Each structure stands twice: as C-alpha cells, then as structure tokens.
Amino acid sequence: MQTVxxxxxxxxxxxxxxxxxxxxxRAFANELRQIRTGMLHVFIQHTSASLTINENADPTVRGDxxxxxxxxxxxxxxxxxxxxxxxxxxxxxxxxxxxxxSVTIPITNGxxxxxxWQGIYLGEHRNDGGSRTLVLTAWGN
Amino acid sequence: MQTVxxxxxxxxxxxxxxxxxxxxxRAFANELRQIRTGMLHVFIQHTSASLTINENADPTVRGDxxxxxxxxxxxxxxxxxxxxxxxxxxxxxxxxxxxxxSVTIPITNGxxxxxxWQGIYLGEHRNDGGSRTLVLTAWGN
Amino acid sequence: MQTVxxxxxxxxxxxxxxxxxxxxxRAFANELRQIRTGMLHVFIQHTSASLTINENADPTVRGDxxxxxxxxxxxxxxxxxxxxxxxxxxxxxxxxxxxxxSVTIPITNGxxxxxxWQGIYLGEHRNDGGSRTLVLTAWGN
Numbered sequence: 138m139q140t141v142x143x144x145x146x147x148x149x150x151x152x153x154x155x156x157x158x159x160x161x162x163r164a165f166a167n168e169l170r171q172i173r174t175g176m177l178h179v180f181i182q183h184t185s186a187s188l189t190i191n192e193n194a195d196p197t198v199r200g201d202x203x204x205x206x207x208x209x210x211x212x213x214x215x216x217x218x219x220x221x222x223x224x225x226x227x228x229x230x231x232x233x234x235x236x237x238x239s240v241t242i243p244i245t246n247g248x249x250x251x252x253x254w255q256g257i258y259l260g261e262h263r264n265d266g267g268s269r270t271l272v273l274t275a276w277g278n
Numbered sequence: 279m280q281t282v283x284x285x286x287x288x289x290x291x292x293x294x295x296x297x298x299x300x301x302x303x304r305a306f307a308n309e310l311r312q313i314r315t316g317m318l319h320v321f322i323q324h325t326s327a328s329l330t331i332n333e334n335a336d337p338t339v340r341g342d343x344x345x346x347x348x349x350x351x352x353x354x355x356x357x358x359x360x361x362x363x364x365x366x367x368x369x370x371x372x373x374x375x376x377x378x379x380s381v382t383i384p385i386t387n388g389x390x391x392x393x394x395w396q397g398i399y400l401g402e403h404r405n406d407g408g409s410r411t412l413v414l415t416a417w418g419n
Numbered sequence: 420m421q422t423v424x425x426x427x428x429x430x431x432x433x434x435x436x437x438x439x440x441x442x443x444x445r446a447f448a449n450e451l452r453q454i455r456t457g458m459l460h461v462f463i464q465h466t467s468a469s470l471t472i473n474e475n476a477d478p479t480v481r482g483d484x485x486x487x488x489x490x491x492x493x494x495x496x497x498x499x500x501x502x503x504x505x506x507x508x509x510x511x512x513x514x515x516x517x518x519x520x521s522v523t524i525p526i527t528n529g530x531x532x533x534x535x536w537q538g539i540y541l542g543e544h545r546n547d548g549g550s551r552t553l554v555l556t557a558w559g560n
Binding site: 279315316317330331332333336338339341342343345346349350376377378381382383384386391392393394395396399417418419 | 424463498499509512516554
C-alpha cells in the first residue's frame with residue numbers, strides 16, 4: 138500500500154456552487170493511476186467554503202443549492218454575534234459545517250468510482266472568497 | 279496493510295430512513311475479518327439518497343428524521359428551477375448533500391467499532407428511488 | 420504503511436460547541452509523529468453529539484453555531500414521536516446527523532494539515548450528555 142498527497146490551489150470562484158471534478162482528476166491523474174484499489178480524500182483548508190458531491194449535469198441544481206442555502210442560513214440573523222467580517226461571513230461558516238469540509242471517494246482501477254450523475258462541488262460561500270487551497274490524499278494498493 | 283473493495287446492490291427501499299448496518303456487515307464479513315485495525319468506508323453512488331449514522335433502536339427516530347427533513351427541505355419551493363424530474367427530486371438532492379454521501383467507521387479486531395446505539399442509515403429521498411448501489415472499501419492491518 | 424488506533428474518553432462538556440483540536444493532538448501525538456504522509460480519522464461513538472471543523476479563533480462563532488442550530492432544529496416540534504428521552508434528545512439526533520459523526524484530516528510530516536483558521540469542534544447537543552468517547556485512527560507512510 139502507498140499514500141500520495143498534493144496541495145492544489147484553486148482559482149477564485151464567485152459565490153455559489155461549482156463543479157470541480159475534472160480539476161481534481163487532472164491535477165492528480167498520475168497519482169490516481171498508481172492505485173488499483175483505494176480511496177481519494179479531498180480536504181478544503183477553509184471554514185467558509187465547503188466540499189460535497191451532487192448532480193453533475195444540470196446547472197440549475199447548483200443554482201437551487203445556492204438559493205436554498207441562502208434561505209435556510211440567513212444573513213443578518215438578529216442573534217448572530219460574529220458580525221464584524223461582513224454579513225456573508227457567519228452564514229458561510231454555518232453552510233461549510235452543514236455541507237462538510239471534505240469528500241472521500243473510492244478509487245477502482247486508478248479512477249474515481251463515482252456514480253454516473255455524481256460530481257464534486259465546491260461551495261464558495263463568501264462574496265469574495267479568493268483562491269482556496271485543497272489537500273488531495275490517495276491511498277491503496 | 280491491505281485494501282479490499284466490493285460493490286453492493288441494495289434492494290429498493292421506500293422513501294424514508296432505513297437501518298442497513300446488518301446488510302453491510304453480512305455482505306462484507308469475510309473482508310472485515312481480515313482487518314485487525316483499520317477503517318470501513320461506505321459510499322453511495324447516487325445524488326438523491328444519503329448515508330448517515332444515527333440511533334439504531336427506536337424506529338420513531340427514523341420517522342422523525344423523515345418528518346423533520348421534509349419540513350426543512352420543502353417540495354415545490356417557488357425558487358426551485360430544477361423541477362422537471364418531479365417535486366421530490368430537488369429536495370432529494372439537497373437532503374443528500376446535508377446528510378452526506380458516505381460514512382467512515384473504524385474497524386477494531388475485524389468488526390465495526392460502532393457505539394452501542396449507532397447504526398448506519400440509508401436515507402431514501404425519492405418516492406420511487408429503486409435499487410441503490412454502494413461501494414464498500416476497507417483498509418488496515 | 421501502518422495504522423494506529425486509540426480510544427479517547429472526553430470529559431463532560433456543557434451543551435454547545437467546543438474546540439477539541441489540542442486535546443486530540445496531545446492524546447495522539449506519538450502516533451501522529453510516526454506518519455509522514457497520511458490521514459487522521461476522528462469518530463464519535465454517539466448519536467446525540469457531533470464532530471465538525473470550523474473557525475478556531477473567535478468564540479462568538481461557536482455561540483452562533485449553538486443559536487443557529489437551536490432555531491433550525493427546534494425542540495418540541497409537534498410532529499416528533501420520539502419524545503420520551505427529553506425535549507433535547509430528538510433535536511440532538513438531528514443535529515448530529517446534519518453536522519456529522521466524524522472528521523477526516525490529512526497528516527503531513529507527522530502533523531495535522533489544517534488550515535490556519537480550522538479547529539475540530541465537538542458539538543454537544545444534549546443538556547447533560549456526560550463523557551463522550553472518540554475512536555482515533557491514523558494511517559499512512
């Protein structure tokens with residue numbers, strides 16, 4: 138068994154949900170190819186952006202994600218005490234905790250064993266989040 | 279260290295939350311027995327069903343999960359744009375993202391090291407989701 | 420590659436969100452040091468407390484987490500059927516499922532490779548949850 142790891146700097150994305158499956162597969166292709174059976178872990182080193190897996194085909198799903206989470210995690214809630222980093226900051230922390238800081242995906246024959254309709258989503262929850270850093274780790278035989 | 283992996287096809291479940299701990303333990307018993315110290319990862323290859331861990335004893339907990347998530351993730355929200363696959367589809371994608379696409383559980387002495395009251399839940403979020411496919415991967419010494 | 424595992428008993432925490440990064444790093448320091456490149460998995464063996472990663476600096480963020488989740492997962496909802504363990508019990512199960520039962524963090528050069536502002540949160544969702552048990556597992560080269 139072996140473990141391979143790499144840091145990946147993403148370009149800045151606008152607020153919303155974005156498909157990053159191909160970005161990850163391309164950056165880590167040589168490492169994934171070395172693993173016949175194993176796992177990929179993608180970790181985001183931030184607390185106001187998230188990673189999740191969802192539908193990879195229709196962009197209106199990503200738009201509905203943004204609209205839903207903006208309603209269920211409001212800005213300017215009267216009980217927020219952490220409000221000095223902008224009205225989008227505290228909701229971004231909550232959205233990141235609800236959606237998660239990482240995804241873990243099986244590797245089979247050197248490739249991500251995702252379902253047909255699955256893609257990796259970056260959730261950028263800040264208005265101006267800037268570049269985000271991922272840590273990619275894969276292990277297996 | 280070694281890695282073992284298997285695909286597991288579940289029977290169709292009705293909409294709601296279902297305990298699948300024993301199904302997974304039985305299907306993967308020989309593989310789990312080979313690992314003294316390690317991890318099990320259970321991955322669902324779908325975007326409208328979920329996996330999580332929760333209370334394994336009282337079925338009213340699973341009923342309350344269904345009632346809660348139906349209220350917090352409504353059908354027919356006026357702002358949904360992804361509405362052509364049925365009123366249960368977009369809520370199913372959101373529930374799957376909130377609850378998660380996988381669970382990761384320690385293995386100790388060839389067995390899942392769950393707490394006394396913990397079980398693995400399948401969240402079937404479609405009215406007629408059909409059979410779902412899991413990828414089981416275990417690794418360790 | 421190797422796998423190391425340890426059970427860690429936490430002291431009782433009051434209801435709310437608590438930073439436990441240092442507690443975990445200290446309890447598992449010798450094990451983490453043995454791994455140059457790998458992963459740490461922290462698993463909570465309970466269904467009414469949770470683990471997540473979020474902002475490690477400003478305690479008002481943890482307070483806002485508690486206030487937000489108390490509102491979005493209400494006590495005494497009229498549709499709850501699982502109500503005989505106290506009004507805080509069913510909400511605790513739901514919060515645990517939303518936030519998650521585990522965190523997985525890359526290890527680089529024998530240390531947790533967290534972002535600057537990331538810490539591990541224990542979410543204690545019961546009024547009197549008592550001591551909680553974690554299973555720590557690390558693997559890698």
